[in-house]
Amino acid sequence: MNLETINAIDALLETPQRIVIIPHKNPDGDAVGSTLALWHYLNDMGQQAKVIAPNDFPKFLKWLPNNEQIINFEKDAASAKELINDATAIFTLDFNHLGRIGELQPLLEEASATFVMIDHHQEPSDYAKIMYSDVTMSSTCEMVYNLIEAHKGISYITPEIAICLYTGIMTDTGSFKYSSTSSRTHIVVASLIEKGANNTLAHSMVYDTNTPSRLHLLGCALKNMVILEEYRTAYITLSQEELDRYDFKKGDTEGFVNYGLTLEGIIFAVIFIENKDEGIIKISLRSEGDFSVNEFARAHFNGGGHNNASGGRSEKSLSETAQYFTSILPSYKDQLTK
Known part of the structure; x- marks a missing residue:
């Protein structure tokens, strides 16, 4: 964190604030972990904070301390609107464009509160007065730890804060295997374990609580995998009918x-998931090495994120989306096969 950002946040928090903390739509481990950790910390410091999520989050994260305090906008819009209208400060975590929060977007665009962005994705928009944006960070949870450290609050990290931050770092680094995992990340994780984060519990609760239906859905996804060796690429499709057949739940x-990336020689992996309710195909893209799925998603699928992990969407049908994807790969052959 630079000194200007530290001073700006310190000045904001010098006086009591009515704070709303918001993650992106379909919040993942980093989004839930970072918002809950910041919620714990700010309230422990005497601030008045609430977390409002645009929609629900996966069951495998609902063991995190005080997760039931998160207000689901889809289920309780009235309370959420009241809190946002009354807020003096709004912290947005793990996203950098208001388009990532779904139906909450117009409410935040009209809000008069001071906005603070904490995020590690590329190409941030400029809606926040105070921006802590760093694409080199492994996760937003690592950034929240840095914020607490800069605020001289490490001694106030409780086991509850520690496990929330640990879980977010663990999930966003692929259990510490992604290239964004730095020596600093491991130092932060070591500190969180010392502060009471049960690393074994976090891994077990996130990765070892599968249902039979989820494993059957995984089998279906792997059966649907298409391998394009000439482009070192693999992609998976899942239709709404297949999701329904295997009793799909959020996060499955x-x-x-x-x-796809576990296959020898594959450096680009994509999954296309049909969502009939929203009328779109949701797309996740991953890569290894120098191939930027952030640039690929921005150019073709209205998305973006990180160089090696991004998301996007398509309004074409599932089959048309897959066909379009394969049709543009020849333009990237030199990048994928060098």
């Missing part, structure tokens, strides 16, 4: 896209 497809 988490991590499916990564299976």
Whole structure:
């Protein structure tokens, strides 16, 4: 964190604030972990804070301390609107464009509160007065730890804060295997374990609580995998009918896209998931090495994110989206096969 950002946040928090903390739509481990950790910390410091999520989050994160305090906008819009209208400060975590928060977007665009962005994705927009944006960070949870450290609050990290931050770092680094995992990340994680984060529990609760239906859905996804060796690429499709057949629950497809990268020689993996309710195909893209799925998603699928992990969407049908994807790969052959 630079000194200007530290001073700006310190000045904001010198006086009591009515704070709303918001993650992106379909919040993942980093989004839930960072918002809950910041909620714990700010309230422990005497601030008045609430977390409002645009929609629900996966069951495998609902063991995190005080997760039931998160207000789901889809289920309790009235309370959420009242809190946002009354807020003096709004912290937005793990996203950098208001388009990532769904139906909450117009409410935040009209809000008069001071906005603070904490995020590690590329190409941030300029809606926040105070921006802590760093694409080199492993996760937003690592950034929240840095914020607490800069605020001279490390001694106030409780086991509850520690496990929330640990879980977010663990999930956003692929259990510490992604290139964004730095020596600093491991120092932060070591500190969180010392502060009471149960690393074994976090891994077990996130990765070892599968249902039979989720594993059957994974089997379906792997059966659907298409391998394009000439482009060192693999992609998976999942239709709405297949999701329904295997009793899909939010979060069930988490991590499916990564299976393509476990294949020898594959450096680009994508999953296309049909969502009939929203009328779109949701897309997750992963890569290894220098191939930027952030640039690819921005150019073709209205998305973006990180160089090696991004998301996007398509309004074409599932089959048309897959066909379009394969049709543009020849333009990237030199990048994928060098």
